[in-house]
Amino acid sequence: MADGRWLLGGAYMTLTFIDVLISASLVLVAIIVSWWLKLGLARTLIVASIRTIVQLSLIGLILAWVFARESMVEVLTILSAMTIIAAISAKNRVKKPYQGLLIDTLIALGVATFAVTLVAMLLILQVSPWYAPQYIIPILGLILGNSLTAISLTTGRLIEHLHEQQSQIRTLLALSATPFEACHRAMATAISAGMLPTINSMMVVGLVSLPGMMTGQILAGANPTQAVRYQIVTMFLICAGSTISCTLSAVFVIRRFFDKQDRLVIPK
Template sequence: MPNATSTENLQILLTYGDVALASSLILLVIFISWRLRLRLTSTLLMAAARTVIQLSFIGLILAWIFAREQWYEVLIILTMMTLIASGAAKNRVKRAYKGLLTDTFIAVSISAVLVTIIAIALILRVQPWYTPQFIIPILGLILGNSLTAISLTSNQLVNAFHEQQGRIEMMLSLSATPFEAVHAPIRAAIINGMTPTLNSMLVVGIVSLPGMMTGQILAGADPTQAVRYQIVTMFLICVSSILGCTLSALLIYRRFFNDRQQLILPN
């Protein structure tokens, strides 16, 4: 059974047995999948196994990084996180084109890194800046939400350019500028990318308690401090998401028009 500290600072420590008990609950999910013939059993098993393996692996790495606090090691971790997030965002776009990975990397890295720098330097004022306890979790939170927003925006916008090719070319023939011709799909794509973030902000604290806040409270932190951290992270995620969606849309827009302001469909 978990051990707890004094009631003044209650902290429940989970054992491997507790983790195994939680893992066994996946059997219920598998049973539902089998009973309803959802054909998700193999996916569920793979997802559960990857969850355990990936989180255990990153836990060992973070423990090592936290103990050493070397700036170059932290920088390597941050770079790897950004590259993996860029690849994940790219893979969610169904109609990929040459250069999509570069565009997603630019959108993800600029939006996430810029907002992380603001958080570390101006809000938290962490010294030194590469303190892994702060910069790695913050960048991870921002990247996770940014890649979702960017992938939703990119996927919808690329599909719109393909599906609305006739309408866009008609507007161009009627003397509309390229941006005027595609403003409506760009707007719709950015709104679509921002929807998950905005939905979370609208119900946070009423319907849901976000992960960072819940984790801090379970770890014994002062709830008021946990709330402040959560407010900060929600605003950081919102800014990063809108920056990422906008950059992604503009980069895709640039790819789909040539120097003669003609619509092209890159492969």
């Protein structure tokens, strides 16, 4: 990309406001179909479309300003804000939240995404400075978005099991099982549920779909081989981030549901 234009097939292409309106007309078709079939999605689609335009336009202005300055404080502030918003969103998806779930989710997401992102920046991409915004913000955003879905699925499934299987868990505890032993199957099932979307994506990547990073690079005129390598790295980073965040969230949930005497308690 140069001067706001995409290099495609050796020629520069510029997306205009008219191009955006044409793409918006496709959403209008979905809205009409929803209204015609009485699906109840028309209002949601309209709100989602408006939010997409407003949010992406604002973040585009913010990123342009941050990219030009390359300030570590500003970059870390944006990354922290992204993580907090993701934690709030993940917590809100859980049907039976408990007091302290937001903190647990924030720590799990923060540790997982920042650790994996730093590995990518320092060992794989080896960019200088390591907080270069044009690299670290998109990469952390990709990892964070996928980890958000994974951690909400894991937390929701595990909390639901702990609520529904109290008698079974207490029986296992009475038979000298530790909290981990009593909840191991539930933890494994919950983590597997959280990882399922990521695993499914990895199974069909390149066969059914071309992911966003790879598609973007190809549209920008990058060598397809390099685009593939970037996508492979990205998929592995997402997998690692999702796995770590799911595992940490499961551990934090178990800690909340058992006291110091290893007795099952249901937090409110």
